[in-house]
Structure formats: structure tokens, C-alpha cells
Amino acid sequence: MNQKYRPKSAKNKILLSGVLIGVGVMALIDEIIFHQLLQWHHFFDFNTMQFGIFSDGLLNAFALFSIVAGIFLFAHVTKLYTYSLLRWSSGIFIGLGSFQLIDGTINHKVFGIHQIRYDVDILPYDIGWNASAILLLITGIVIWLITRKNEADRTGS
Amino acid sequence: MMEHHIIHTYFPLIQTAVVILAVILAAGYMGAMVVSGSKFKSWPVSRLFLWIMGVVTAVGAFVGPIGNLAHENFIAHMAGHLMLGMLSPIFFVFSKPMTLLLRALPTEHAKTMSRLLNTSYAKVITNPFIASILNIGGLFLIYKTGLYVWMHEDILLFIIVHLHVFLAGYLFTISMIYVDVTSHRYDFWYRAVALVIALGFHKALSKLIYQSPPETVPVYEGRSGAMLMYYGGDVIDLILIVILCLHWYRVRTPKEAHRRNMVLWK
Numbered sequence: 001m002n003q004k005y006r007p008k009s010a011k012n013k014i015l016l017s018g019v020l021i022g023v024g025v026m027a028l029i030d031e032i033i034f035h036q037l038l039q040w041h042h043f044f045d046f047n048t049m050q051f052g053i054f055s056d057g058l059l060n061a062f063a064l065f066s067i068v069a070g071i072f073l074f075a076h077v078t079k080l081y082t083y084s085l086l087r088w089s090s091g092i093f094i095g096l097g098s099f100q101l102i103d104g105t106i107n108h109k110v111f112g113i114h115q116i117r118y119d120v121d122i123l124p125y126d127i128g129w130n131a132s133a134i135l136l137l138i139t140g141i142v143i144w145l146i147t148r149k150n151e152a153d154r155t156g157s
Numbered sequence: 158m159m160e161h162h163i164i165h166t167y168f169p170l171i172q173t174a175v176v177i178l179a180v181i182l183a184a185g186y187m188g189a190m191v192v193s194g195s196k197f198k199s200w201p202v203s204r205l206f207l208w209i210m211g212v213v214t215a216v217g218a219f220v221g222p223i224g225n226l227a228h229e230n231f232i233a234h235m236a237g238h239l240m241l242g243m244l245s246p247i248f249f250v251f252s253k254p255m256t257l258l259l260r261a262l263p264t265e266h267a268k269t270m271s272r273l274l275n276t277s278y279a280k281v282i283t284n285p286f287i288a289s290i291l292n293i294g295g296l297f298l299i300y301k302t303g304l305y306v307w308m309h310e311d312i313l314l315f316i317i318v319h320l321h322v323f324l325a326g327y328l329f330t331i332s333m334i335y336v337d338v339t340s341h342r343y344d345f346w347y348r349a350v351a352l353v354i355a356l357g358f359h360k361a362l363s364k365l366i367y368q369s370p371p372e373t374v375p376v377y378e379g380r381s382g383a384m385l386m387y388y389g390g391d392v393i394d395l396i397l398i399v400i401l402c403l404h405w406y407r408v409r410t411p412k413e414a415h416r417r418n419m420v421l422w423k
Binding site for chain 2: 043044046048053054056057058059060061062064065068069071072075076079080
């Protein structure tokens with residue numbers, strides 16, 4: 001019999017690629033928009049805890065690595081597998097939201113790396129920042145659940 | 158104003174020595190190219206260009222517009238640090254000096270050389286984590302102890318510290334990306350984790366320098382230098398990250414491997 005083959009579908013790899021790119025993109029947004037363009041964030045806040053300097057350094061180093069790794073992983077997946085763009089985008093939202101949330105809670109609040117903006121009432125900014133993070137995260141998770149449901153439908157039929 | 162350091166007196170001497178060393182390195186590489194070319198197929202000239210770029214960026218930390226200022230201005234010092242410890246090693250690694258040396262040396266000496274590369278000492282120091290500690294840990298010693306001040310008062314210390322910055326930077330680079338002869342190889346993920354941690358500590362160190370620069374450095378220079386270290390380090394480490402990931406991609410994405418990843422149509 002003439003057997004026909006089709007490429008395998010990459011599920012975890014495409015999700016991971018999205019998450020990595022999302023984390024890296026949010027770190028870039030943070031750096032380009034809030035540090036450089038708006039100059040709301042400061043390079044260094046003298047209230048920073050010493051341990052926070054290290055955790056922030058590691059987080060940003062990871063973000064720099066992850067955007068590059070995410071792009072190469074995406075190239076790898078497109079070359080060898082089929083993939084769902086929806087699942088990739090769910091990963092991106094999860095990555096965006098989780099970096100934003102970690103930055104907004106642990107870095108800004110727990111370690112006091114820097115505040116979102118100076119010489120203003122910070123509370124609305126903190127709420128807006130973390131609420132948008134949670135919204136991005138939920139969007140990502142919802143899209144991911146939809147792709148899971150789509151798969152279940154397909155294998156069920 | 159900066160106080161007058163003893164290094165001022167000796168600095169022209171150091172500059173002369175560095176230029177002589179650079180000429181020797183360039184000539185040595187060309188000599189090795191000729192010897193290697195007589196035994197094997199000719200060595201690509203593009204690698205000579207990379208080697209010269211490595212020599213020029215390393216020498217630039219001591220001579221020329223940045224080098225002239227490096228011992229009295231912290232911003233120039235930091236620019237020199239990025240060139241000597243981070244950028245020049247990348248050029249050097251891509252010119253594959255170890256491969257060239259093994260080809261150019263007579264067989265007996267090449268064997269000794271390759272035995273040296275296979276010793277457990279070589280294995281230990283080319284471990285990505287050990288190389289990171291030697292590199293970034295050394296930087297913590299320079300900027301977070303009195304070493305930065307002392308090295309400007311003692312010519313021997315000045316030379317040792319700069320030699321260490323270059324050698325540790327080179328060791329760090331060869332421990333992360335395998336371009337030249339590499340005897341002990343570590344997994345991609347192992348190197349990736351080490352690279353991210355090393356970069357994280359490099360970032361943290363630049364913020365610590367911003368917080369309290371070495372005592373002889375004026376506040377403005379210290380802060381600008383720290384920011385140059387932070388962002389300049391990002392740019393150069395980005396090069397390392399791209400190369401590391403590109404190598405992963407090449408190994409894991411063979412051009413003819415589609416079949417292996419195929420499943421039967423249902």
C-alpha cells in the first residue's frame with residue numbers, strides 16, 4: 001500500500017517558542033518605552049535591596065536570551081513540523097503577561113528595583129500595570145485552552 | 158579633580174609594549190598561515206581579517222582615542238573593558254587560532270599541544286560555570302574591592318589585571334561557543350544557563366558600580382561608565398547568545414530530517 005506521510009505537529013515546542021518570545025518582547029517594551037522614551041523608570045533606585053539587583057539582572061538576562069532562543073525555536077519548528085499559530089500566539093500572551101507580572105510585583109514592589117513613575121501617586125500606576133499583566137496572562141491561557149479544545153475535537157472525531 | 162596616579166608616568170611605556178605585542182601577534186598569525194598553507198590547503202584570509210580585528214579592538218583599550226583616556230576617565234576605562242574583555246575575544250575565537258596553531262606546529266609539538274588541551278586542568282577551566290566565575294568574579298574583585306584604585310598605583314598590578322580581563326574574557330567566550338578546537342564540550346542547555354547567569358551578574362555588577370563607583374572615580378563618570386557597562390554588555394552578550402542559539406538551530410534542524418518527524422496520514 002502506498003503510505004502517505006505528513007509532518008508531525010509540534011505542540012510543546014511552539015508553545016514554548018511563543019512564551020520565550022513574549023517574555024523577551026515585554027522586556028524590550030519595558031526597556032524601550034518605559035526606560036528610554038518616557039523615562040518613567042530609572043536606571044537605578046537607591047531604595048533597591050541588594051538582592052533585588054541580582055534578581056533583576058538575572059530576569060533581564062533571561063529575557064534577552066529568551067527572545068533569541070524563541071525566534072530560533074520558531075524557525076526550527078516551521079522547518080520540521082506543522083504547528084498551530086493560535087497556540088504560538090497563546091504562548092506569546094502568556095510570556096508577555098508573566099514577565100509584566102513578575103516585573104510589577106516582585107521587582108517593583110518586593111525588591112524596590114525602581115517604581116513605574118516618580119513624583120506621582122504610584123497606586124493607580126501599580127494597579128494598571130499589574131491588571132494589564134493579569135489580563136495578558138488570562139488572554140494567553142484562554143487562547144491556549146481553545147487550542148486544547150480544538151485538538152480534543154479533532155482526535156475525538 | 159582626579160588625583161595624580163603613578164600609572165601616568167608609566168602609561169606611554171605600556172602603550173609602546175602593547176603596540177609591539179600587537180605587531181608580534183599579527184605577524185605570528187601570518188607566519189602560521191604560511192606554514193599551515195604549505196602543509197594543508199591555504200588558510201582563509203577572512204580569518205586573518207578577524208584576527209586583526211581582535212588585535213585592533215584589544216589594542217584600542219590602551220592606545221588611540223579611548224585607550225589614551227582609559228586610565229584617567231572611567232567611561233573610557235569601561236569602553237576599553239568592553240573592547241578588551243568582551244569584543245576582541247569574539248573576533249579572536251572566530252579567527253580559530255588554536256586550529257591554526259595545531260596545523261602550523263610540527264607534529265610532535267602539535268601532539269603535546271593537544272595533550273595540554275585534553276588535561277583535566279583545561280577541562281575544569283573551560284567549564285562554562287568555572288569560566289564565568291573566573292571572568293565575572295574577577296570583575297567583582299576589580300570594582301568591588303580596592304583593586305581598581307590599587308591597580309592605578311602599581312604598574313605590575315595594572316598589567317596583571319588587564320591581562321586577566323582579556324584572558325578570562327577569552328576563556329569565557331571559548332567556553333560558551335564552540336568555533337575553534339574544543340576538547341571538552343558541554344550541552345547547549347548547560348552553556349545557556351551559565352551564559353544567562355553570567356550576564357545577569359554582569360548586569361548586577363554594573364548597577365552596583367552605579368550605586369557606589371570605585372572611590373577615585375567622580376560620581377558622574379562612575380554612573381555613565383556603569384550604564385555603558387550595562388547596555389554595552391547587553392549588545393556584546395547578544396552576539397554570544399545569537400551564535401549559541403544559531404549553533405543549536407543548525408544541529409537540531411538538519412536539512413534532510415523531515416522524514417524522521419513525519420507521521421502516517423490517517
